[in-house]
Amino acid sequence: MSDLVNLTIDDVAVSVPKGTMLIEAAKQAGVLVPHYCYHPSLPSPAVCRMCLVEVEKAPKLLPACVTAAAEGQVVNVHSPQAEKARESVLEFLLINHPLDCPICDQAGECELQDYVFQEGRAGTRYSDYAKRYNPVEDFGPDVLYVPNRCILCTRCVRFMEDVAKTPVLNVSERGDRAYIGIDPGQRLEHPWSGNVVDLCPVGSLISKDFLHKARAWDLDKTASICPGCTQGCNMMIDTRDGAVVRLRPRANLEVNRHFMCDVGRSDYRWMNRGDRAEVPLVRDGQRLVPTDWDAAAERLAALVQSAGRVVVLASGRASLESLGWVRRLLEGRQVTAAIKVPLGDEAPLAGVPDLALRKERVPNLDGARLAGYDASWADAIGRLDGASLVVLLDVELMDAELDRAARAEALVALTTLDDERLKGATLLLPVTSMVEEHGTYVNRSLRVQRYVQAKAAPGMARAAWWIAAEAWALGEPGRSAPDTAAAAFARLSETIPTLGGMTYGDLGLTGRVADAAARSAAR
Amino acid sequence: MGFPHPSHPKETVLLSKHFGEPGARSFAGWTERGGYQALKKALGMTPEAIIEELKASGLRGRGGAGFPTGLKWSFMPKGDGKPHYLCCNADESEPGTFKDREIMRWTPHALIEGCAIACHAIGAEVCYIYIRGEFTDPLQVMEQAVAEAYGNGALGGNAFGSGKRIEIVLFRGAGAYICGEETALMNSLEGKRGNPRIKPPFPAAAGVFGMPTTINNVETLAAVPHIINRGAVWYKALCLGNPKSTGTKLFSVCGHVLKPGNYEVTLGFPMKELIYDLAGGMRPGRTLKAVIPGGSSVPIMNRAEAESALCDYEGIVEQGSMLGSAGFIVMDDSADIVYEVYRLAKFYAHESCAQCTQCREGTAWTTKILERILKGQGKPEDLDLLLELSDQMTGKTICVLSDSCAAPIVSGIKKFRSEFDAYLSRAKAPALASA
Amino acid sequence: MSSGSGAPVAHETAHEPVFAGKAKQRLEALYPKFPTKQACLLPALWIVQEERGWISPAAMAEVGELLGVTPAYVRGVVTFYTMYHTHPVGRHFIQVCTTSPCHLCGSDEVVKTLLKETGCGELGATSADGRFTVIEVECLGACGFATPIMIGNDFIESVTPDRVPGILAGYR
Secondary structure, three states, X not given: XXXXXXEEEOOXXXXXXXXXXXXXXXHHOOOOOOOOOOOOOOOOOOOOOOOEEEEOOOOOOEEOOOOEOOOOOEEEOOOHHHHHXXXXXXXXXXXXXXXXXXXXXOOOOOHHHHHHHHHOOOOOOOOOOOOOOOOOEEOOOOXXXXXXXXXXXXXXXXXXXXXXXXXXXXXXXXXXXXXXXXXXXXXXXXXXXXXXXXXXXXXXEEEOOOOOOOOHHHOEEEEEEOOOOOOOOEEEEEXXXXXXXXXXXXXXXXXXXXXXXXXHHHOOHHHHOOOEOOOOEEEEOOEEEEOOHHHHHHHHHHHHHOOOEEEEEEEOOOOXXXXXXXXXXXXXXXXXXXXXXXEXXXXXXXXXXXXXXXXXXXXXHHHHHHOOXXXXXXXXXXXXXOOOEEEEEOOOOOHHHHHXXXXXXXXXXXXXXXXXXXXXXXXXXXEOOHHHOOXXXXXXXXXXXXXXXXXXXXXXXXXXXXXXXXXHHHOOOOOOOOOOHHHHHHHHHHHOHHHOOOOHHHHOOOOEEHHHHXXXXXX | OXXXXXXXXXXXXXXXXXXXXXXHHOXXXXXXXXXXXXXXXXXXXXXXXXXXXXXXXXXXXXXXXXXXXXXXXXXXXXXXXXXXXXXXXXXXXXXXXOOHHHHHHHOHHHHHHHHHHXXXXXXXXXXXXXXXXXXXXXXXXXXXXXXXXXXXXXXXOOHHHOOOOEEEEEXXXXXXXXXXXXXXXXXXXXXXXXXXXXXXXXXXXXXXXHOOEEEXXXXXHHHHHHHHHHOHHHHHHOOOOOOOOOOEEEEEEEEOOOOOEEEEEEOXXXXXXXXXXXXXXXXXXXXXXXXEEOEOOOOOEEHHHHHHOEEOHHHHXXXXXXXXXXXXXXXXXXXXHHHHHHHHHHHHHHHOOOOOHHHHHHHHHHHHHHHHHHXXXXXXXXXXXXXXXXHHOOOOOOOOHHHHHHHHHHHHHHHOHHHHHHHHOOOOOOOOOOO | OOOOOOOOOOOOOOOOOOOOHHHHHHHHHHHHHOOOOHHHHHHXXXXXXXXXXXXXXXXXXXXXXXXXXXXXXXXXXXXOOOOOOOOOOOOEEEEEEOOHHHHHOOHHHXXXXXXXXXXXXXXXXXXXXXXXXXXXXXXXXXXXXXXXXXXOOEXXXXXXXXXXXXXXXXXX
C-alpha cells in the first residue's frame, strides 16, 4: 500500500494509492465528480456517463469511476468539453423524466435536481414529443417504483444482486423502453432491501412509509446510532417539527458501509410516543407526589445509602453513560445488574463482510458488559426476591417480573413511559430516550460510537446518567456530578480499562474501537 | 463471386469460390475441393509460426474493425495455465452486410477449418460460434457440417491425430444487433443480457467466462486456411491499393443496383467499378446519389466520393468514410436520404442495449426529430440540434452503437442538406403521415 | 411492463414442466459444453420457445431453477432479446425486414401486401383465424436478397408483393 501515484486534478496536486479511481482521487482534491451509477459500495458499470472527465493526452473523455489514477496524469473535471458532456447527459436524462418535482418526495435531496441546477440547461428542447409513460409499481412491503422518473443508473439492481446477493430486480427490455423489473412472483422483502430507496439518486424508488410525509428541506438531520441490534449501524435521524419522520443510514466504512437493515430503518415510531413520564414522582405514603429534581436526587441518594442487596434491570438501549453512572451510584453495594436482550433472527447482508442484523436486538450489549452489567436476565429476575433495592432503567417488565420487583423494599423506576403498573414504585423518575439525549453505545466489535440528541426531552425528563450522577454526588462531600454527556463519558472511561481514557473528541462521529484505544493507552 | 450472379472476371474469387455449390457443404465435398489440407498443415506447425504467418499476411478483421488478425492472436497470454477460448462472431446484423451467411451456408467447412487453425494458434481447445438467431438456414448447415467434422476426426479430442483437442460449439443468438459487439457477444454467451463491457480488461486478458479470449469474424477465419495453404507472401501480394490492406474481401452490395450480391475483390479495388461494373450499375434512368460503404455505421459517401474511392481501409477513410464490414448500401437519385437516415436511426434506437445515457436516449430522440421532419413538422433549429446531439453521442459511450447512429446523421446533413431543407421549408411533401 | 404489482400471479392451469423427457435430455446435453450452467440460458430459452411457442413467467422460473439463476434474472435476459416471445403469438409468426437496404428495395409494399393477404390488418395484430402475426423487424442480414421475411423458423428471401399469396398458401 505504499505505492502512491501523483497526479493533478483541476490544478490541485494529489497523491493516492495505486489503483484508486479518478472519482475517488478527485475527492482528495476537493472535487466532486458528478455521477449517478457509481457508488463506493457497489461495483462500477460506468453506464450513466456523467463522470466523464478530460485527461490530458487521452483522445476521448474518460469515465472517472473506472479510470485508475496514473503517475503524472493531468485531469480536468471542469474543462469546457467535460462540462458540455455533462450538460448533455443531463439533457438526455431529462427528456423522458417527468416534471414531478412538485409531487416527488426526492425534491430537495435529488441528485438530478442538484446537478441540473449546477450544470444543466435552463430549458428543454424536447417540447414536441411525448415522454415515455409507465404506471407506478408496488415492488413490495415498503418500496414503490416510479418508472417514469427512473434514470436507469441500475444501482438498485446491483445492490440486490451484488450486495444483498438476492437478484430479485433486473433491467427489462432494451433501449429507451428499458425499465427496472422485479421477479414476477416476488416482492422486495429482503431484510436490507430498503437501501435501494437511499441508493436511488432520484425519486424513482421511494418509501411508502415516507410517502408525502415531509419535504427534505423541512427536515432536521441528526447523526445517531441505530438502537436495533449490536451491529451499531450509523444512522441519520430526520425530524420535522420535533417528530422523527425517517431514519436513514449514515456512512461508516468500518461498521455498516452505506447501509442499514429494514428492521432498524422502520423502527422509529416508538421515538414519537406521547405517553411519557414527564415529572419526577416520589412516594408519600400511598401516593406518588410530584417533586423537583433536587428532592428526587436526595431521595434517591438516601435510598442507595440505606440499601442492602441491589438488583438493577436495565434496557439494552440505555447509553453507556447511563448504565455506567447508575452502576457507579451503587458502588459498594451488593449488586446484580442485567440488561434485557430480546432476540431475533440474524439477517446478514451477504455482500458486506461482518454486516448483519444481529440476533441480540440491543445496541449496547458490550457497553453494558463494560459497565458491569454481567448477570443474565434470568439470574437477575431470580434475585429479585428479597432484594433491598430494585432499580429499573427504562426497561419494560412482564407483569410477573414487575410483581416480584415491586416486593422489594424499595423500587426506583427510571422510565421513559408513563406506565400504570409502576405506580407502586418508591421513586418514579422520567428519563430521556436515546433520541432525546447525547450518549454512546458500544457495538459488538467494541466500537464506541456517539449518538447526538435529535429531539427535545419531554417535560422534565433528564438523561438517566444525570440523575444517577446527581445522586452519586450527594453520597460524599467533595463530589461533583458531570454536567455534560461528554464529561459523564470521560469520567467513566477513566475507570473502565477497556475504554482507556477515551473522550468524545476521540470518538468523532464515526466512533473508535475500544480495544485499540486500550492498547495504545497501555503503551 | 457475386452470388447469386455468376462470377465476374474482375473478381478475385477465394472465399466465395464455391458459393452456390451444394456439394461444397459436405465434408467429402469440401475435402474434394482441397479443404482441410490447411488444418492438417497447421497442426504440424507451432502456434508461434502460425501467428507469424498471419501477421505477415496483413489479414485484418473483416467484421468491421479492421484490426490486424495476427497481432490480435499474439495478445493471447502464453503459458498462463488458463483455458483459452476462440469466439467466432457470426452475429452478422449490420445493415447492408450479408456475407457471413453465405460463407456459412455454402462453405461451412471453410469456417470450421479456419476456427480450428485459430484454436491451435491461440492455445484454445474450445471455439464458440455465435450465430444470430435469425440465421436458421446457416445454423442448420453448420450443425450438419460440425457433426461431419467430428465424425471425420477433424474436430474432437484428437484433431486429425495430432493429439490436440479442438471443440466447436454452435451458439444461437436471439435477436440483438448489439451482440455483434465483441464484449456484448461474450456476455450473451455467458447467459446474460447482451451488454457491452468496459475495456480494460480486454478479451485477451479476461474475456468469455473471465478467461483469455480471441474473437474473430466469420470472413476473417474463413481466410485463414488460404493463408496457411499458400503462404503470407502470396496473400500480402493481393493488394491493389494501400499496402496495409491486403487480401480479398467480400463486398455485400445491395440497394439500388441491378445485380445485388457478394462480390469478392482484392482490397484496393476501385469502388466505381464495383458498383457500375460488378454490381451491374444503376437501374435504367437512374444516377448514383449516395453509398454507405461500411454497413450503415459509417458516414454516407456522395457520388463524387464513391466514384473516386479505392475499396480498402485507408482508401475509404481518405474519402471521408470507413470500410467497416463492406456492406455497400447503394442509393440512386430516387432515394430519400432523409428517410433512410431516419430509418437507420430507428434501427439504432431499437438495438440500443440501454446502458449508456447518450445512446439510450439519444438514438430515440434523434429518431423522433427525423420522424417529425419527415412528417412535415420540422423546425429550422432541428438540424443544428441533430448535429449537436450527434456530437454528444460520439466518443462518450461504452461501445460505438451511439457513434454509429450519429455517423449517417452528420454526414447526411453535411452532404445532402438540401434534402433536409426541402422538408423543413415544406417544399417537399411529408413522407410520413402524422398520427 | 413487469408483473410486479405485488399480488401473486394467478395461474389458470398449473405449469407443466417444459424440461421433461426429450427436452430435458437436450438441455442436459448442453451442460458439458460450457463451464457454467448459466451459459445454457439462451439455449434453454430456445428449447422452451420451441416446445411451447412462447416463454411464460412459470417457464422462466423453471429455467431459472434449473440453471441456478433467479426468475428476475431470466426475465431480464428474455426481454432483452427480441426473438423470445413473452406472450402467445399467431401460429405462424411473420417477421419482415424494413431497415434501409430493404426499404430501398420496396419492403414497404411487401409489408402492405402481407398485412392484407394474412388478414392481420395491422402490424403486431394476430389474424382472426389465429394463423398469422406480422411484425416489422430490423436487418435480417439478407440485404442482397431483398426483401427477406421469416415465417417461424423459415427464412424466405427475395420476397416481392406478387410472391406473397403463394408463400402464405404454404402455411395453414
